[in-house]
Amino acid sequence: MPEEKEITNSGFYYIKPAANHILTIGKGIIKDSYTAILELVKNSFDADADEVRIKLIFNDKESKISIQDNGHGMTFETVTKKWMVPSTQDKLRQKKSKYKKRPLQGRKGIGRYASSILGEDLMMLTTEKETLETTELLLDWKDFYSDDKYLEDVDILIESYKSTNKPPGTFLTISGSNTWTDIELDRLIGSLKRLLSPFDDIDNDFRIYLYISKESSDKYSSYSEQIKPLPILEHYHYRIYGQVDLLEIKDGDEILTAKLTIENKSLSNISPIQIDKKFKLEKGQKFCGLLNIDIRAFDLDEELPGIASDESKKLVKEIPGIAVIKGGFRVRPYGDLKVDWLSLNERRFNNPTLRLSNNQVAGYVTILQEEESNLEEKASREGFKENEHYEGLVSSILTCLSVLEPIRYKFRKQHNKGGRKPKTINEQINEASSFDKLNTRIASALSTSNVSTTITDQVKKIIQEETKEKE
Numbered sequence: 001m002p003e004e005k006e007i008t009n010s011g012f013y014y015i016k017p018a019a020n021h022i023l024t025i026g027k028g029i030i031k032d033s034y035t036a037i038l039e040l041v042k043n044s045f046d047a048d049a050d051e052v053r054i055k056l057i058f059n060d061k062e063s064k065i066s067i068q069d070n071g072h073g074m075t076f077e078t079v080t081k082k083w084m085v086p087s088t089q090d091k092l093r094q095k096k097s098k099y100k101k102r103p104l105q106g107r108k109g110i111g112r113y114a115s116s117i118l119g120e121d122l123m124m125l126t127t128e129k130e131t132l133e134t135t136e137l138l139l140d141w142k143d144f145y146s147d148d149k150y151l152e153d154v155d156i157l158i159e160s161y162k163s164t165n166k167p168p169g170t171f172l173t174i175s176g177s178n179t180w181t182d183i184e185l186d187r188l189i190g191s192l193k194r195l196l197s198p199f200d201d202i203d204n205d206f207r208i209y210l211y212i213s214k215e216s217s218d219k220y221s222s223y224s225e226q227i228k229p230l231p232i233l234e235h236y237h238y239r240i241y242g243q244v245d246l247l248e249i250k251d252g253d254e255i256l257t258a259k260l261t262i263e264n265k266s267l268s269n270i271s272p273i274q275i276d277k278k279f280k281l282e283k284g285q286k287f288c289g290l291l292n293i294d295i296r297a298f299d300l301d302e303e304l305p306g307i308a309s310d311e312s313k314k315l316v317k318e319i320p321g322i323a324v325i326k327g328g329f330r331v332r333p334y335g336d337l338k339v340d341w342l343s344l345n346e347r348r349f350n351n352p353t354l355r356l357s358n359n360q361v362a363g364y365v366t367i368l369q370e371e372e373s374n375l376e377e378k379a380s381r382e383g384f385k386e387n388e389h390y391e392g393l394v395s396s397i398l399t400c401l402s403v404l405e406p407i408r409y410k411f412r413k414q415h416n417k418g419g420r421k422p423k424t425i426n427e428q429i430n431e432a433s434s435f436d437k438l439n440t441r442i443a444s445a446l447s448t449s450n451v452s453t454t455i456t457d458q459v460k461k462i463i464q465e466e467t468k469e470k471e
């Protein structure tokens with residue numbers, strides 16, 4: 001029999017986010033202050049700016065971060081209808097920037113809330129390029145610290161006026177920020193540098209300037225610099241570069257082809273070789289669009305050719321692993337220091353002489369935009385969703401490395417590199433007559449078993465006697 005129900009309440013309702021929902025977006029999704037600044041810089045890029053100026057000022061009187069670009073700015077309508085509306089996916093539809101047709105970096109419509117983790121108040125002043133109308137908005141993030149108010153209950157005053165002397169662009173000022181430590185400032189510079197592709201594929205006309213004025217710091221009391229990408233390492237032992245593309249689909253399997261060039265600079269007279277490698281993607285892996293690969297590899301036990309010893313050690317220490325570049329920007333965290341996303345260290349652990357570890361490679365893999373690669377960035381900006389295309393990416397890069405590795409291995413073997421130095425006769429004799437190793441191994445085996453200490457002592461004694469006799 002169907003259940004009888006007596007309706008007591010009925011009506012249509014709407015999900016109304018609590019005021020602090022907006023902070024959940026900013027604080028919950030944007031990982032840290034560096035990511036927050038990178039998001040705001042990307043907005044300037046998307047707005048066709050050719051420069052963005054980031055200023056951090058920390059002194060007794062004020063504590064603020066400002067970000068100013070000379071992009072196309074926003075109209076009153078864009079501010080009220082787009083900027084004020086979370087999760088607008090305008091950029092997902094547009095894909096290319098308005099004037100310069102740059103590949104848009106924004107997708108999810110949340111980057112602007114990054115400013116909520118940088119400080120307490122946000123002042124935005126934006127002047128639109130065509131109308132030269134300026135729109136101003138002031139936000140106090142503290143007004144959102146409430147879950148008994150709704151988002152729609154927080155008033156935000158927005159005004160616009162015709163300006164005669166303001167150049168187009170957007171100017172954000174975030175005040176009431178915490179004073180950043182010198183280490184945090186170092187990291188900010190590092191992440192800005194690593195944001196940019198080292199290749200010229202990013203519009204040469206997007207420049208990032210950083211100014212820091214921190215009273216309590218010697219290093220950053222008055223700092224001003226144009227941020228340049230990390231240089232591509234000129235000195236290396238090996239380099240493998242080329243393209244990976246789809247060759248054909250056979251019986252449902254994707255067959256890829258890697259057209260690669262391998263350089264070996266360990267000696268001065270080795271000519272580069274060309275290798276075409278065909279390989280099949282396994283189950284659970286899919287082609288992720290054309291890849292451009294450029295990886296340098298290092299022998300950690302050898303000096304770098306053409307470079308002083310100290311400098312070579314320093315350089316090799318800073319080797320950043322393998323980065324992924326998309327539309328002129330690096331996708332974090334791939335290529336962040338110590339991020340071994342390809343599990344190179346584990347691979348090497350299983351085969352130490354053949355395989356390269358994460359700190360032996362420095363490279364870049366350039367991918368196509370999401371529409372072609374199907375590599376989709378997570379909302380948190382912490383890399384790609386780990387779908388089949390991502391597995392295809394990993395597999396393709398590892399395949400290319402596996403082309404280089406045996407060549408390097410053979411070369412090192414032929415030239416007696418890396419192997420243990422031959423032992424002297426004395427060392428060899430000592431080793432033959434020594435029971436040290438045997439002793440420790442037996443002792444540790446016994447200690448984990450339930451054998452009594454008297455038996456352990458007896459075994460030890462027998463070994464000692466034998467050692468004496470041998471000597």
Ligand SMILES: Nc1ncnc2c1ncn2[C@@H]1O[C@H](COP(=O)(O)OP(=O)(O)O)[C@@H](O)[C@H]1O
Nearest residue numbers: 043044047073091106107108109110111112170
């Ligand atoms: N610096 C800027 N210049 C011009 N427009 C901007 C700027 N920052 C944000 N916007 C506008 O606000 C919208 C939201 O930005 P954001 O939250 O970063 O999301 P997304 O970049 O994913 O669209 C953008 O789509 C853009 O229209």
Ligand SMILES: [Mg+2]
Nearest residue numbers: 043106111112
């Ligand atoms: Mg954005």
